[in-house]
Amino acid sequence: MLTTGSPAPEMVLEDTDGQTVRVSDHQGDHAVLLFFVRSTSCPVCTRHVRDLVARRGELEADNVRVLIAVPEDRERAARWKARHAIPFPVLTGRDRSPHELIGLTRRIFGAMQQSGSVLIDRHGIVRHAHGATLPTGSYDRQGIAAAIASSTQD
Template sequence: MLETGSPAPAVVLEDTDGRAVRLSDYQGDHAVLVYFMRSTSCPVCNRHVQDLIRRRDELVAADVQVLVAVPEDRQAAAEWKAKRQIPFPVLTGRRSTPHEMIGLSRKVFGSLQQSGSILIDSQGIIRHAHGAAMPTSGYDRKGITAAIQALGTRG
């Protein structure tokens, strides 16, 4: 898992339209919150995405762009995004899952997909990193909120 205070990884993801998305694309403009869903079929993860949608105005006011990363392929991600009317960009990996790219997959009798989040400030530094094997623990709302509030106090 990534460490708070370290530079954001130079990963290339893909949105549901097939466009390349780099976390560095937002550097200098916005902070970026990436929520990594365990899967689009995970009911707990879907509730977490709904919370992000409810908090959308608050996040926009804090100049935070939300991205949702899913382990499924682009077609499945696009179908889920349309069905659920997700207003955020939904990202997939090109050669591996977004989760694997940042260390959110654990090996336990094969592979166990984790969920979690990272908040990257506008300078490309990770200000919050959290992951968990249990989806109920994968969304650290309080930690995300505190990290976003701290962005406003940085000079």
């Protein structure tokens, strides 16, 4: 898992339209919150994404862009995004899972995909990194809020 205070690694992902998305392209403009769902079939993860959607105005006011990363392929990600009317870009990996890029691996006999969140400030520094094996612990709303508050001080 990434370490708070470290430079964010280069992450090249793909959105549901097949377009390349580089997290570093946001650097200088605004902070980026990446939320990594365990699976598009996970109701807990979907509930967390719904909370992010409900907080969209607040996040935009804090100059934070939300990106949702899923371990599935682009077609499945697109169906999930449409079914739940998710306004944020939903991203997949090109060569491997986005989760693997930051160290959110499969645990418990290799079957349970970890989920979590990463906040990268506009300077490209990781301000928040949180992961969990159980999806109920993956969305650290208070930790994200504190990281956003501290990154807007800069």
